[in-house]
Amino acid sequence: xxxxxxxxxxxxxxxxxxxxxxxxxxxxxxxxxxxxxxxxxxxxxxxxxxxxxxxxxxxxxxxxxxxxxxxxxxxxxxxxxxxxxxxxxxxxxxxxxxxxxxxxxxxxxxxxxxxxxxxxxxxxxxxxxxxxxxxxxxxxxxxxxxxxxxxxxxxxxxxxxxxxxxxxxxxxxxxxxxxxxxxxxxxxxxxxxxxxxxxxxxxxxxxxxxxxxxxxxxxxxxxxxxxxxxxxxxxxxxxxxxxxxxxxxxxxxxxxxxxxxxxxxxxxxxxxxxxxxxxxxxxxxxxxxxxxxxxxxxxxxxxxxxxxxxxxxxxxxxxxxxxxxxxxxxxxxxxxxxxxxxxxxxxxxxxxxxxxxxxxxxxxxxxxxxxxxxxxxxxxxxxxxxxxxxxxxxxxxxxxxxxxxxxxxxxxxxxxxxxxxxxxxxxxxxxxxxxxxxxxxxxxxxxxxxxxxxxxxxxxxxxxxxxxxxxxxxxxxxxxxxxxxxxxxxxxxxxxx
Amino acid sequence: xxxxxxxxxxxxxxxxxxxxxxxxxxxxxxxxxxxxxxxxxxxxxxxxxxxxxxxxxxxxxxxxxxxxxxxxxxxxxxxxxxxxxxxxxxxxxxxxxxxxxxxxxxxxxxxxxxxxxxxx
Numbered sequence: 001x002x003x004x005x006x007x008x009x010x011x012x013x014x015x016x017x018x019x020x021x022x023x024x025x026x027x028x029x030x031x032x033x034x035x036x037x038x039x040x041x042x043x044x045x046x047x048x049x050x051x052x053x054x055x056x057x058x059x060x061x062x063x064x065x066x067x068x069x070x071x072x073x074x075x076x077x078x079x080x081x082x083x084x085x086x087x088x089x090x091x092x093x094x095x096x097x098x099x100x101x102x103x104x105x106x107x108x109x110x111x112x113x114x115x116x117x118x119x120x121x122x123x124x125x126x127x128x129x130x131x132x133x134x135x136x137x138x139x140x141x142x143x144x145x146x147x148x149x150x151x152x153x154x155x156x157x158x159x160x161x162x163x164x165x166x167x168x169x170x171x172x173x174x175x176x177x178x179x180x181x182x183x184x185x186x187x188x189x190x191x192x193x194x195x196x197x198x199x200x201x202x203x204x205x206x207x208x209x210x211x212x213x214x215x216x217x218x219x220x221x222x223x224x225x226x227x228x229x230x231x232x233x234x235x236x237x238x239x240x241x242x243x244x245x246x247x248x249x250x251x252x253x254x255x256x257x258x259x260x261x262x263x264x265x266x267x268x269x270x271x272x273x274x275x276x277x278x279x280x281x282x283x284x285x286x287x288x289x290x291x292x293x294x295x296x297x298x299x300x301x302x303x304x305x306x307x308x309x310x311x312x313x314x315x316x317x318x319x320x321x322x323x324x325x326x327x328x329x330x331x332x333x334x335x336x337x338x339x340x341x342x343x344x345x346x347x348x349x350x351x352x353x354x355x356x357x358x359x360x361x362x363x364x365x366x367x368x369x370x371x372x373x374x375x376x377x378x379x380x381x382x383x384x385x386x387x388x389x390x391x392x393x394x395x396x397x398x399x400x401x402x403x404x405x406x407x408x409x410x411x412x413x414x415x416x417x418x419x420x421x422x423x424x425x426x427x428x429x430x431x432x433x434x435x436x437x438x439x440x441x442x443x444x445x446x447x448x449x450x451x452x453x454x455x456x457x458x459x460x461x462x463x464x465x466x467x468x469x470x471x472x473x474x475x476x477x478x479x480x481x482x483x484x485x486x487x488x489x490x491x492x493x494x495x496x497x
Numbered sequence: 498x499x500x501x502x503x504x505x506x507x508x509x510x511x512x513x514x515x516x517x518x519x520x521x522x523x524x525x526x527x528x529x530x531x532x533x534x535x536x537x538x539x540x541x542x543x544x545x546x547x548x549x550x551x552x553x554x555x556x557x558x559x560x561x562x563x564x565x566x567x568x569x570x571x572x573x574x575x576x577x578x579x580x581x582x583x584x585x586x587x588x589x590x591x592x593x594x595x596x597x598x599x600x601x602x603x604x605x606x607x608x609x610x611x612x613x614x615x616x617x
Contacts (some may be wrong), residue, residue: 071566144580151587158594170605171615174527174598181534181591182521185514185541188584192545195577 005052005090008043008098009136011036012105016128023121030113033124037109040131041102044095051141057085078214083202088139093342093492096485097138100346101267103474104353105131107467108260111357114463115256115364123163127260130156134264137271143191144201146271150187150236153264154180160257161249169252176249179242180235187232193225194279206279217282226280230289233276237269238320239327240296243304247316251369255360258312259353262319266349269323270342273330277338277496287333294327295425302429305436311359312369314440315352318395318433322348325426329410332417338493340409343485347402347478351394354471358388361460362444366453371440376449384460385445387468392441394475396434402478402485409486506547513540527599527609531592538588542581549577 015036022028060067060080067075074080109127113119133153140146154177161173195201197219198209210217233239238246246265250258273290280286301321308314326348329341361384362377363369378385394401397408407430414423478485513536520533550573557575559568599609606614 144583148583148587151591155590155594162598170598170601174595174602175615177591177595177598178521178530178534181595182518182537184591185537188541189514189544192541192548192577195545195580196548199574201576201580 002048002050002052002090004043004047005050005088005139006054008047009088009132009139011043012040012128012132012135016125016132019121019128020125021121023125025121026119029119029121029124033109033113033128036128037106040105041099044090044098044102047090047095049091049095052088052090053083054086054088057083059083078205078208078212081208082200082205083141086145087141087202087204088136089141090139091492092488094138096346096488097267097270098135100349101131101134101138101263103470104263104349105260107357107470108256108263108353111259111360111461111464111467112254112256114461115254115360120163123160123257126156126159126163127257130160130260130264134267134271138267141203142201143194143203143206143275146275147184147187147191150232150268150272151184153268154184154236157249157261157264160261161252164252164254164257166252166254172245172248172252176245179245183232183235183242186228187235190225190228190232193221193228197221197225203275203278210279210282222280223283223285226276226283226286229272229276229280230286230293233269233272234293236265236272237323238265238297239269239293239323240300243297243300243317243320247301247304247313247320250316250319250356251310251312255312255356255363258316259356259360262316262352262356263349265319266323266326266345266352269326270345273327274492274496277330281333281496287331290327291331291422294324294331295422296324297321297327298324298425298429302432302436306432306439309371310369311362311371311440311444312356314371314436315355315359318355318436319348319352321429321433322352322395324429325407325410328422328426329413332413332419332422333497334413334417335490335493335497336409337413337417338496339486339489340406340413342489342493343482344403344406344410346485346489347394347406347475350471350474350478351391351401351403354391354468354475355388355395357464357467357471358384358391359444361388361464364460364464365455365457367456368453371443373450374444374453375447376445376453378445380455381460384465384468385441387465387472388445389441390472390475391468392437393434394479396437397430398434400479401475402482403475405479405482409482501552503547503550503552506543506550510540510544510547513537513543525611527602527611527614530611531595531599534595535588535592538584538591542584542588545577545584546581549574 133149136149137146158173161169197215198206200206209215235242298321301317305314305317326341326345329337397403411423517533517536521530554573555571557572602614
């Protein structure tokens with residue numbers, strides 16, 4: 001057992017609770033948030049791979065002292081292998097995901113602390129709480145524990161929207177909660193069905209029951225459970241029919257908040273997607289459902305981005321569209337495809353954060369996010385404009401940035417998996433993404449400046465620029481050395497096939 | 498006619514979920530929508546708790562004097578009950594946040610009509 005595994009969840013929760021109590025003490029909040037923020041991406045790098053059993057309750061097979069004296073009806077059965085407590089599993093893929101989540105969380109918190117004049121302990125609390133929840137979702141091998149953190153993450157996301165002070169944020173938050181209050185019980189029902197059929201909520205044990213004939217894998221209730229969990233997955237990650245509300249959620253959060261929210265969506269998408277594949281991959285319908293909703297997300301997300309005038313909404317829809325690429329990778333069902341999909345997830349979390357924080361500088365300087373009212377801002381901060389341009393190129397998959405590598409791998413995987421049409425579609429949609437971005441960039445930075453456009457903040461905080469440069473460096477490093485990520489992900493992908 | 502307790506619970510859970518879905522999707526008043534959403538959550542909780550029902554079983558509290566094997570054979574499955582407790586807490590928190598938002602929206606718009614408050 002490795003005690004650092006639960007620390008990855010406990011530390012941000014403890015920090016969040018403390019920050020909430022310290023609300024009003026700006027200096028202390030800043031110091032504490034920065035200190036814990038720096039530690040967040042470091043812990044997964046220091047933690048050795050393994051399993052953590054809460055309460056120390058390992059399966060009987062791993063703990064012969066407890067097994068002694070128990071009846072043979074227990075020790076000679078599958079009960080000997082089952083996990084009696086909540087289990088967290090930490091391997092190379094989780095290490096990479098939690099590291100990237102930590103990086104995004106740190107820079108989002110760092111930017112928020114420097115851009116906000118009056119530091120809010122509540123806002124920082126929500127950012128840490130959300131980060132802790134998503135880390136737990138990535139680590140948990142217990143599907144009910146995952147549901148609990150899924151709900152906490154949803155509440156943290158709503159809180160981040162409520163703290164933004166942006167017009168109509170309360171309306172958007174309520175809509176998101178109403179939809180969540182339908183989707184979450186559906187997810188719970190799916191879990192309840194799995195529990196009823198297998199007697200277990202531990203994912204490894206559920207898979208054992210399915211593979212060893214302890215339950216009929218073609219029981220119609222399992223199909224129903226798969227559908228219900230899939231519904232929860234669509235809500236959690238913002239795939240259609242929840243794409244509109246998800247992009248609205250991003251647009252009603254402050255840019256640093258939106259950067260973190262999209263990372264939450266990406267990693268929820270990955271975590272739940274992996275669980276769906278692990279449990280239900282023997283049902284061909286699962287693969288097709290993942291591909292169908294991913295395609296829908298790509299087409300709807302990217303085409304709807306074209307029609308928007310608010311740049312936060314545009315990035316929101318583009319982020320939803322990019323999720324489709326990850327889903328296609330997962331849906332292909334080959335190790336190469338899944339690795340490419342997971343690599344795309346890592347890249348998307350970084351690039352979309354880069355874009356949100358980059359475009360956030362426009363909001364900071366002008367207080368406007370409507371592209372019709374903007375223009376000629378290149379002369380204000382040409383270096384920042386250059387960084388935003390690079391972020392857009394990275395999202396569209398322009399070399400030598402990271403998304404180029406993952407999208408190239410996805411196209412190659414689609415061809416080798418026998419889905420060349422998916423590859424063509426991915427290339428076409430990348431071109432549309434590029435066009436959308438160029439249009440937005442031209443409107444904001446290059447066309448003549450409207451006469452009534454006022455600059456409310458002259459200087460962009462250094463922390464924002466540092467964050468953007470850090471994201472650029474990560475994009476370049478992963479673009480030039482993709483094996484740094486793919487080596488970590490390949491092992492998980494092999495296990496899923 | 499005697500109906501099996503477990504079947505009756507499943508039917509009640511299903512009915513609660515259907516009524517809840519109807520209220521959440523088709524009623525215009527925000528408070529009624531929230532009540533509907535609570536019905537869905539409670540339906541899911543009832544469904545979950547019904548999973549742990551054991552006909553003729555006993556409460557899963559190991560009392561002095563009980564034989565271990567007898568207890569193991571007769572006690573209800575405790576896991577769903579523990580899960581439902583957590584789920585109730587989550588549901589209550591979500592409900593509180595939603596009601597808080599509705600109070601603010603009512604002060605802002607002067608109405609509880611979802612079609613007026615939530616329109617884009």
